[in-house]
Amino acid sequence: MPINIAIDGTAGSGKGTLAKQLAKKLGFGCLDTGAIYRSVAYYMVETGVDLSKGENIAKAVKKINFKVVFEADENGNKVQKNILDETDLGDKIRTEQISLASSIVSQVKEVREFATKIQHEIASSFDVVVEGRDIGTVVLPNANYKFFLTASPQVRARRRLKQLSLPEENYESILEEIVERDRRDTTRALSPLKAAEDAVYIDNSNQLPEETLREMLSYIK
Ligand code: DC
Numbered sequence: 001m002p003i004n005i006a007i008d009g010t011a012g013s014g015k016g017t018l019a020k021q022l023a024k025k026l027g028f029g030c031l032d033t034g035a036i037y038r039s040v041a042y043y044m045v046e047t048g049v050d051l052s053k054g055e056n057i058a059k060a061v062k063k064i065n066f067k068v069v070f071e072a073d074e075n076g077n078k079v080q081k082n083i084l085d086e087t088d089l090g091d092k093i094r095t096e097q098i099s100l101a102s103s104i105v106s107q108v109k110e111v112r113e114f115a116t117k118i119q120h121e122i123a124s125s126f127d128v129v130v131e132g133r134d135i136g137t138v139v140l141p142n143a144n145y146k147f148f149l150t151a152s153p154q155v156r157a158r159r160r161l162k163q164l165s166l167p168e169e170n171y172e173s174i175l176e177e178i179v180e181r182d183r184r185d186t187t188r189a190l191s192p193l194k195a196a197e198d199a200v201y202i203d204n205s206n207q208l209p210e211e212t213l214r215e216m217l218s219y220i221k
Contacts, residue, residue: 003028003127004142005220006135008193009149011181012156014209018149019131021213026129026220029070029078031122033132033139034102036115038093039066039082041101051104058110068118070126078126103181107188133185136196145220148195149212151205153178 005022009015016032023030040061044051049060065085070078082089092098105111119139123130130139136146151159157175166174185193195201200219204212 002124003144004123004140005129006140006143006146006196006199007129007131007149008133008135008137008147008195008199010151010156010193011185012160012178013149013151014159014204014212015131015149017209018212018216019129021209022216023129024077025213025217026127029122029126029128030080031068031119031128031130032080033115033119033130033135035080035082035093036066036068036118037102037106037111038098039084039089040064040111040114041098041105042089042093043084044105045097045101051101054108057105057108061105061108061110061114064114068122070122103184107190109190112190133193134191136199137194138191141196146196146199147216147219148199148201150201150203152203153182155205 005026005028007015007019007022016034019032020030022028043064043066044057044060047060050056067083069081069083071081073079082093093102106115116139119130119132119135122128123140130143132139136143136148153175156178157171160174160178161168161171182193200216202212202215207215
C-alpha cells in the first residue's frame with residue numbers, strides 16, 4: 001500500500017511550501033489539490049460558464065477533459081502537471097481571477113466529487129504528500145500521517161505582504177482578506193476547512209519554515 005501524508009491548513013500557513021519540502025525529503029510525490037479546483041475554475045471561465053448558478057457549474061464539470069500527471073524533473077522528483085485538453089495549464093491557474101472563481105466552483109458538490117476521484121486515484125498509486133483543505137477529514141481519512149498547519153492571521157498577513165513585496169499601507173486590507181477567506185473556508189457547507197481529530201496541529205506563527213519541517217519529520221517513522 002502506498003504511504004499517504006495529508007496536510008491541511010489555512011491560507012498563508014505555508015502548507016504548500018512545506019508539503020513540497022516534505023515530499024522532496026521523503027522522495028514522495030506531492031499533490032497540490034487546490035490546483036485541481038483552480039483548473040476546473042479555469043475551464044469554466046474560459047468556456048464562459050455563468051458561475052452565479054451552481055447547476056451550470058455542475059453541468060459543465062461533466063464535460064471537462066482534465067487530468068493530473070506527474071513527470072520526473074532532472075533530479076528525479078515527481079512534478080505535478082495539470083492538463084486540460086492535452087495542454088499543461090502551468091501558471092495560468094495562479095491569477096486573482098482564477099483564485100476567486102476556484103473558491104466559487106469548489107463549493108459545488110459535483111466539482112468536489114470530480115476532484116476527490118482524481119485525488120483517490122493518485123493517492124492509491126504511489127507514496128504522496130497530499131495538500132489541501134479537506135484531505136485528512138474527507139479525502140484520505142485513513143492517511144498514514146495527518147498534519148494541520150496554521151498561524152495567526154496577523155503573521156499570515158505579514159508573510160503575504162512580504163511574498164508580494166507590498167508596502168506597509170497594504171497590511172490592513174491583506175489582513176481583512178485573510179480573515180474573510182478563513183471565514184469562507186471554515187463555514188462552507190461542503191467539506192469545510194477543519195483539523196481532523198487525529199491530525200498533528202501545528203501553529204507555526206513563531207517558527208521558521210525549517211523548524212516546522214523538522215517538527216513534521218519528527219512524527220514520521
Ligand atoms: O489552495 P488554493 O488557494 O490553490 O485553493 C484554491 C481553491 O480551492 C480555494 O478557494 C479552496 C479550494 N480548495 C478546496 O476547496 N479543497 C481543497 N482540498 C483544496 C482547495
